[in-house]
Amino acid sequence: MNAEIIAVGTELLLGQIVNSNAQFISRELAELGVHVYYHTVVGDNPKRLEKAISIAEERADLIIFTGGLGPTKDDLTKEVIAAHTGKQLVEDAIAMENIVSYFKKTGRKMSENNKKQALVLEDASVLPNEHGMAPGMFVKKDNQFYMLLPGPPHEMQPMLRKYGASAILDQLESRERIESRVLRYFGIGESQLEAEIEDLIDAQTNPTIAPLAGDNEVTIRITARDRSEEKAIQMIDQMERKINDRVGEFFYGYDQTTIMKELLTILDKNDLTIAAAESLTGGMFQSEMTGVTGVSTMLIGGVVCYSNQSKIKLCQVKAETIEKHGVVSEQCAIELAENIRTILGTNIGISFTGVAGPDSLEGHPAGTVWIGISFDDRPTKTYHLNLSGSRIGNQKRTVKYGCYYLLKELDNSRIS
Amino acid sequence: MNAEIIAVGTELLLGQIVNSNAQFISRELAELGVHVYYHTVVGDNPKRLEKAISIAEERADLIIFTGGLGPTKDDLTKEVIAAHTGKQLVEDAIAMENIVSYFKKTGRKMSENNKKQALVLEDASVLPNEHGMAPGMFVKKDNQFYMLLPGPPHEMQPMLRKYGASAILDQLESRERIESRVLRYFGIGESQLEAEIEDLIDAQTNPTIAPLAGDNEVTIRITARDRSEEKAIQMIDQMERKINDRVGEFFYGYDQTTIMKELLTILDKNDLTIAAAESLTGGMFQSEMTGVTGVSTMLIGGVVCYSNQSKIKLCQVKAETIEKHGVVSEQCAIELAENIRTILGTNIGISFTGVAGPDSLEGHPAGTVWIGISFDDRPTKTYHLNLSGSRIGNQKRTVKYGCYYLLKELDNSRIS
Numbered sequence A, B: 001m002n003a004e005i006i007a008v009g010t011e012l013l014l015g016q017i018v019n020s021n022a023q024f025i026s027r028e029l030a031e032l033g034v035h036v037y038y039h040t041v042v043g044d045n046p047k048r049l050e051k052a053i054s055i056a057e058e059r060a061d062l063i064i065f066t067g068g069l070g071p072t073k074d075d076l077t078k079e080v081i082a083a084h085t086g087k088q089l090v091e092d093a094i095a096m097e098n099i100v101s102y103f104k105k106t107g108r109k110m111s112e113n114n115k116k117q118a119l120v121l122e123d124a125s126v127l128p129n130e131h132g133m134a135p136g137m138f139v140k141k142d143n144q145f146y147m148l149l150p151g152p153p154h155e156m157q158p159m160l161r162k163y164g165a166s167a168i169l170d171q172l173e174s175r176e177r178i179e180s181r182v183l184r185y186f187g188i189g190e191s192q193l194e195a196e197i198e199d200l201i202d203a204q205t206n207p208t209i210a211p212l213a214g215d216n217e218v219t220i221r222i223t224a225r226d227r228s229e230e231k232a233i234q235m236i237d238q239m240e241r242k243i244n245d246r247v248g249e250f251f252y253g254y255d256q257t258t259i260m261k262e263l264l265t266i267l268d269k270n271d272l273t274i275a276a277a278e279s280l281t282g283g284m285f286q287s288e289m290t291g292v293t294g295v296s297t298m299l300i301g302g303v304v305c306y307s308n309q310s311k312i313k314l315c316q317v318k319a320e321t322i323e324k325h326g327v328v329s330e331q332c333a334i335e336l337a338e339n340i341r342t343i344l345g346t347n348i349g350i351s352f353t354g355v356a357g358p359d360s361l362e363g364h365p366a367g368t369v370w371i372g373i374s375f376d377d378r379p380t381k382t383y384h385l386n387l388s389g390s391r392i393g394n395q396k397r398t399v400k401y402g403c404y405y406l407l408k409e410l411d412n413s414r415i416s
Helices: A020-032 A046-059 A077-085 A093-106 A112-118 A153-169 A190-196 A198-203 A229-250 A259-269 A284-290 A308-315 A319-325 A330-344 A391-412 B020-032 B046-059 B077-085 B093-106 B112-118 B153-169 B190-196 B198-202 B229-250 B259-269 B284-290 B308-315 B319-325 B330-344 B391-412
Strands: A002-008 A035-042 A062-066 A089-091 A119-121 A125-127 A136-141 A144-149 A177-185 A208-214 A217-226 A251-254 A274-278 A299-304 A348-354 A368-375 A381-386 B002-008 B035-042 B062-066 B089-091 B119-121 B125-127 B136-141 B144-149 B177-185 B208-214 B217-226 B251-254 B274-278 B299-304 B348-354 B368-375 B381-386
Touching: A002 A020, A002 A046, A020 A035, A020 A062, A020 A153, A020 A177, A035 A046, A035 B046, A046 A062, A046 A077, A046 B035, A046 B046, A077 A089, A077 A119, A077 A136, A077 A144, A089 A093, A093 A112, A112 A119, A119 A136, A125 A153, A136 A153, A144 A153, A177 A229, A190 A198, A190 A208, A190 A217, A190 A229, A190 B112, A198 A208, A198 A229, A217 A229, A229 A251, A251 A259, A259 A284, A259 A391, A274 A284, A274 A330, A284 A299, A284 A391, A284 B284, A284 B299, A299 A308, A299 A330, A299 B284, A299 B308, A308 A319, A308 A330, A308 B299, A308 B330, A319 A330, A330 A348, A330 A368, A330 A381, A330 B308, A348 A391, A368 A391, A381 A391, B002 B020, B002 B046, B020 B035, B020 B062, B020 B153, B020 B177, B035 B046, B046 B062, B046 B077, B077 B089, B077 B119, B077 B136, B077 B144, B089 B093, B093 B112, B112 B119, B119 B136, B125 B153, B136 B153, B144 B153, B177 B229, B190 B198, B190 B208, B190 B217, B190 B229, B198 B208, B198 B229, B217 B229, B229 B251, B251 B259, B259 B284, B259 B391, B274 B284, B274 B330, B284 B299, B284 B391, B299 B308, B299 B330, B308 B319, B308 B330, B319 B330, B330 B348, B330 B368, B330 B381, B348 B391, B368 B391, B381 B391
Parallel strands: A002 A035, A002 A062, A062 A144, A274 A299, A274 A348, B002 B035, B002 B062, B062 B144, B274 B299, B274 B348
Antiparallel strands: A035 B035, A089 A119, A125 A136, A136 A144, A177 A217, A177 A251, A208 A217, A299 B299, A348 A368, A368 A381, B089 B119, B125 B136, B136 B144, B177 B217, B177 B251, B208 B217, B348 B368, B368 B381
């Protein structure tokens, strides 16, 4: 079975709201094993809506509508579908009861057009609306399925999950399950990663492999279908091993995790404390870290040593180091990392110094970065980056590289 | 002229990401006076994409594509359009230069499939990509216009605003100019602001007034149309005065500015230096500040004193202050602000201490915040907030309130 989602509402075409309903419905359908080939958005316009329906009927077994079930004049979805399919609109007793009791409860006066919301397509199985007045519908004509859902997400989402999904499942010949897993990579570009696994991508059928770039990272979504959930997961495990045999060194985590969360997990597991000295990142590393709950046992604190003055006063960097090597230097990164660790008595001190841009500094172009990592009594490590991006882009990538190098350092120290 | 937006990407059909590009493009087109009748989303599938193009050609003068311009195998948008329109793909010298220099700069290995990104449709006017490698295109065949934009929002949005919009305007018969201006407000809720100007909103025709809430602020977009640009701007000026006669006290700036940028402008104008001591905000205030170019003359630096230990060691807060009043206290905010100002010898010291959440601290609920502002030899000011939101939400709002209070403080000191 394949589906098309038609969202109805002029506010979507004006860009007043984003079509989050299509995203939600798509996720739910993927879970059910229903393919979605198209999303369509059309305004509150009967002619254009009917054209959209005719087109969707050509290419989808199931058409899911969202929006246009409200009480106002421009809510026309079920009326247009009724006219298009030649089905009558009939009053649903339960829906009407629901509406009447709502107005009784709120003490508001019920207007004529509210009664319109109790009308449903004949032969439709009604999907109860437990968070509003517009009932949903699921109806078949010939071999074409139509599902009508309300527009407000807080009404639509529970209706689809609780009533719509099972109505669809009952129609599926195959009870095939879809499982998927996202693998997250850092330090490798999308095109390079794809080149590494090109043959796997070319050969993909089931499971499928979908690389996606974004936010200085690359992810690969592996999706497998099988009647047995267990089998589907096995297929994913197998493909994951194949992929990470090639690019495993850049892999850092699954699904919704972030590289910062992975780092904090390992710090937590090993009771390690950390302090940071941030120049070009201006506090972004610590800010991201404190965005995670429960970080206070790990992050003791640190400095934003944006000026030379603050490097000296807050982090005891030697004036001659700055004179001799400049602040965009390995030596400065080392002193910052070691000193902040000593000052706050933590296991780890990490430092970021360099040129965020757009202007160059000390003759170094924007994007020149030095990262220092001082870890207990181990020799201090430094890392050099040449980034190219906006000022904030360079800061963000520097922070991620800091997390990445620290993760590797802990790995190599057999801490994990 | 009417348009259809076709977003290309299987990740959209799987619900992995929401189609925010369609919303952004729709807003921009509305401003240009171009009607949007349909949005379509189609996967990385040549056959289905071509069908979608044929359908769109039946119902739209302008088809705007977003996505599928990347370097990977499943990026097929321009190839499919080339085949469909019978246009050749030719290498664009400038785009190629841009790609080569990117890889030279980053020292990353350029793979064959990156070169593919330099190919453009023949006769197309190329839309430069200032934030990525895939160039955009605007091309006409017979009376059909096609615009190709990249998928990543940070590449697509500036490209459309800076190059795409004017390319479209040149094609519009009506040379009516559309001018718009965004007014930004902080410290007032959307519903309160709407109530204040309800009559203006109800009466709106030209110019139009569109309030929008987001990111702890409220904005009002005023859009005026006239054949004379000057006249349109006058209409906007007039409406702005009407609005700010009522809510001017909450107004802080125009268009793309932020409250942080406004603060930095005033600090810069008055040669004022600032230092910060951040507990619950974890460095977010300084991080946002350093996101702005040229801040180094103003922000000397500061500390992220996330633990008691760091408050004492880095910011010389008295141990007995913490024992007696706790860290979630006015006294702690005062010492942090005054001490960081003294340590770094700046004009201004600002401090943030409190409970980000989700857990309470020292018996204070999440969202309890104290902000301290020490300005030269003036008595230190403190501000108390009771916020309700997520951990990160509370941090963000605290940072904005810090900027807001500091702006007011400078105002009251007749500094501006």
